[in-house]
Amino acid sequence: MSKVVIFASGSGTNAEKVIEYLNKSVEKKVCAVFCNKENAGVIARSESLNVPVYVFNRTDFYDTGRVGELLEKEAPDMIVLAGFLWLVPGEMIKKYKGRIINIHPALLPKYGGKGMYGMHVHKAVIENGEKESGISIHYVNENYDEGDIIFQATCRVDPDDTPESLAQKIHLLEHRHFPELISKLLDKI
Secondary structure, eight states: OEEEEEEEOSOOHHHHHHHHHHTTSSSEEEEEEEESOTTOHHHHHHHHTTOOEEEOOHHHHHTSOHHHHHHHHHOOSEEEESSOOSOOOHHHHHHTTTOEEEEESSOSSTTOSTTOOHHHHHHHHHHTTOSEEEEEEEEOOSSTTOSOEEEEEEEEOOTTOOHHHHHHHHHHHHHHHHHHHHHHHHHHO
16 A cells, blocks of 8 residues: 655645545555644645644754654655645655655746745746746755656636636646646556
8 A cells, every 4th residue: 555645734625636536546545644734724624534634833843853753653655745835854855755746836947946835926927927837746855846847737827817817727737637646656656
């Protein structure tokens, strides 16, 4: 059985889609969700799908080793960042090298880096007059959004798009491609 742990900070729609997709299989499953915000929507979504959630703070993540201990207990084959906004510590990247992936709501390498998330990304794409945007799924390294790109999918940016309407297009791409790509990567581990 291939096991996945998801790290998320927000509403959890991508986490929900990944859980629903993988947990239909007898060979793959999301065994836990790790969340750094006590009131994030991902908590209720995960619990409604019977996936345990660990809530942690900055000290647990960077200083005490608590998150690392919980990860060891879960023994994931892959760690998936789905709207997780903190930089992953170097020791975690080394331990799970080539097995931590992230989804980014724009085409990298443009529109990546610290502070480039959610509506900030969509607003920047529109303000710069881009004709297309999309998603990038990439391996995680020591820097925000700089790991090797695994997959990209695009959508048009129409002249009348707002950050909100562009976000809807991006969500459709995320929900269609992210769960399937995770499943394919698990087949190679």
